[in-house]
Amino acid sequence: MALGALHRSPLVDQAVESLREQIAEGRWPVGTRLPGETTLAKTLGVGRSTVREALRALAGAGLVQARQGAGVFVIATSPAEDWTARLRRAAVADVYEVRMLVEVQASRLAARRRTPDDVTALHAALEARRAAARESDAAFVDADIALHAAVVAAAHNPVLTDLFAEFVPRLREGLVALVDLLDLRASDPNPGDDAHAAFVGAVERGDADGAGRVLQEELEQTLDRLRRAG
Amino acid sequence: MALGALHRSPLVDQAVESLREQIAEGRWPVGTRLPGETTLAKTLGVGRSTVREALRALAGAGLVQARQGAGVFVIATSPAEDWTARLRRAAVADVYEVRMLVEVQASRLAARRRTPDDVTALHAALEARRAAARESDAAFVDADIALHAAVVAAAHNPVLTDLFAEFVPRLREGLVALVDLLDLRASDPNPGDDAHAAFVGAVERGDADGAGRVLQEELEQTLDRLRRAG
DNA sequence: ACCTCTCAGGTTGTCTGAGGAGTTGTTCTG
DNA sequence: CAGAACAACTCCTCAGACAACCTGAGAGGT
Numbered sequence: 001m002a003l004g005a006l007h008r009s010p011l012v013d014q015a016v017e018s019l020r021e022q023i024a025e026g027r028w029p030v031g032t033r034l035p036g037e038t039t040l041a042k043t044l045g046v047g048r049s050t051v052r053e054a055l056r057a058l059a060g061a062g063l064v065q066a067r068q069g070a071g072v073f074v075i076a077t078s079p080a081e082d083w084t085a086r087l088r089r090a091a092v093a094d095v096y097e098v099r100m101l102v103e104v105q106a107s108r109l110a111a112r113r114r115t116p117d118d119v120t121a122l123h124a125a126l127e128a129r130r131a132a133a134r135e136s137d138a139a140f141v142d143a144d145i146a147l148h149a150a151v152v153a154a155a156h157n158p159v160l161t162d163l164f165a166e167f168v169p170r171l172r173e174g175l176v177a178l179v180d181l182l183d184l185r186a187s188d189p190n191p192g193d194d195a196h197a198a199f200v201g202a203v204e205r206g207d208a209d210g211a212g213r214v215l216q217e218e219l220e221q222t223l224d225r226l227r228r229a230g
Numbered sequence: 231m232a233l234g235a236l237h238r239s240p241l242v243d244q245a246v247e248s249l250r251e252q253i254a255e256g257r258w259p260v261g262t263r264l265p266g267e268t269t270l271a272k273t274l275g276v277g278r279s280t281v282r283e284a285l286r287a288l289a290g291a292g293l294v295q296a297r298q299g300a301g302v303f304v305i306a307t308s309p310a311e312d313w314t315a316r317l318r319r320a321a322v323a324d325v326y327e328v329r330m331l332v333e334v335q336a337s338r339l340a341a342r343r344r345t346p347d348d349v350t351a352l353h354a355a356l357e358a359r360r361a362a363a364r365e366s367d368a369a370f371v372d373a374d375i376a377l378h379a380a381v382v383a384a385a386h387n388p389v390l391t392d393l394f395a396e397f398v399p400r401l402r403e404g405l406v407a408l409v410d411l412l413d414l415r416a417s418d419p420n421p422g423d424d425a426h427a428a429f430v431g432a433v434e435r436g437d438a439d440g441a442g443r444v445l446q447e448e449l450e451q452t453l454d455r456l457r458r459a460g
Numbered sequence: 461a462c463c464t465c466t467c468a469g470g471t472t473g474t475c476t477g478a479g480g481a482g483t484t485g486t487t488c489t490g
Numbered sequence: 491c492a493g494a495a496c497a498a499c500t501c502c503t504c505a506g507a508c509a510a511c512c513t514g515a516g517a518g519g520t
Contacts, residue, residue, distance in 0.1 A: 010298065010473060012286065036500065047475045049279060052501085056242070056283040060290025062315045068240065068501045069482030075399075083313040086392060094389045098332075101339075101390070105331035159324045160331070162316060163393075240502060266471060277504040282472085298472045299511030463520075473510070483500070490493085 015054035033071040092174035100219040110154035111208040118154035125150040133190035245284035263301040322404030323456045330449040340384035341438040348384035355380040363420035
């Protein structure tokens with residue numbers, strides 16, 4: 001039976017839709033309190049648990065937030081804009097610059113917080129980068145990014161790790177294009193190996209200043225190229 | 231755990247987190263069915279309504295989909311969640327740390343790129359912060375954040391500006407709670423005024439190192455307090 | 461052998477009633 | 491007038507009941 005479309009939607013979904021519309025229309029501006037569950041149940045004509053589930057769905061979507069004893073508050077009128085989409089629209093050089101700021105500081109943290117496991121992972125990533133020297137440009141860029149991601153992970157801050165992960169797709173895109181455009185690997189298939197090795201060593205030694213400095217120089221060089229190529 | 235630890239998280243949120251993790255880890259791949267509500271209730275040690283609300287929240291976030299009579303199915307393992315939702319879940323101290331890393335570097339850029347307009351805006355924001363010393367904690371935090379946002383804007387990198395804006399809601403929440411909790415403005419209604427003034431001066435002079443140093447000291451102090459409060 | 465129908469068991473959907481826990485504004489007290 | 495105590499509200503959690511629905515297995519007919 002292809003009647004799936006004819007399904008009348010569950011009451012919860014109808015309630016979610018109704019509330020979402022009213023929030024989008026500004027009936028309850030951001031920061032204000034929604035009516036209580038019992039009130040909403042009466043006005044929507046459904047049971048209290050149904051209202052609660054609808055509110056949970058909206059909370060999961062990031063539109064409202066419940067505070068026990070106080071009420072349910074509107075925290076956004078529409079689903080927030082996709083950050084990855086914003087990055088896709090931005091100039092690669094701008095993205096790269098922010099990545100540089102973030103990672104240089106992350107490397108300083110990493111030098112202070114790295115565990116033995118982190119050091120092992122860093123050496124493995126460095127080796128993988130060397131191994132990728134024989135591969136395609138895309139594979140080499142992937143290995144390079146993986147090394148940098150390992151550094152950020154060693155800073156042990158989940159927000160930082162997520163943030164860097166957010167940058168990866170756009171970075172990869174820009175770097176592959178750059179390597180291809182400037183033919184960076186024509187003379188040396190493994191550019192920047194010394195710098196990366198020195199950098200890993202600095203993190204391993206716990207030398208925050210050294211790690212930050214080496215990384216900044218390396219990244220700034222690429223940033224300059226990106227700017228010129230852009 | 232951070233400031234979130236000031237209030238115990240509701241069982242529903244714990245259930246959501248547990249399920250979200252297990253889905254992310256691939257315990258139930260995309261397309262498979264989750265255990266039934268009664269089963270989940272037993273394994274999670276909560277009532278069935280609680281499980282239902284947790285599942286609704288995940289459905290609202292786009293991770294699962296319920297089909298009456300059939301079960302609840304995983305439709306995505308990667309939370310298609312927006313970045314702001316992720317920040318809302320993260321510990322305030324972690325968010326603040328990243329903000330610190332970003333802003334310290336941003337201030338160095340700002341010192342090199344600031345225009346006369348930027349300097350004017352910075353002085354205006356500094357004055358507004360002083361004026362807010364007579365206002366409520368929330369108003370003071372807002373003025374403080376506005377000053378820092380002006381610094382970031384002076385770095386003239388749109389990605390950076392957007393990134394900082396993304397942090398603002400969560401920062402604001404955490405800072406207001408912190409100021410209130412520790413009664414930071416009891417003795418001095420305008421804490422950190424010297425540091426902020428010195429900082430604005432450094433940016434104005436184009437002193438990147440000085441600006442970065444002053445800002446880092448100021449922010450690290452607050453970060454410490456956040457960590458201790460958590 | 462194949463198709464259809466029926467049906468039992470399991471699943472989500474919905475409602476109600478009852479407390480527990482937290483917040484907030486008011487009222488009372490010293 | 492300031493602070494404590496209270497009451498009224500809010501969301502949180504559970505348990506139980508029944509309805510609506512899907513699925514798969516088996517009975518029965520072709």
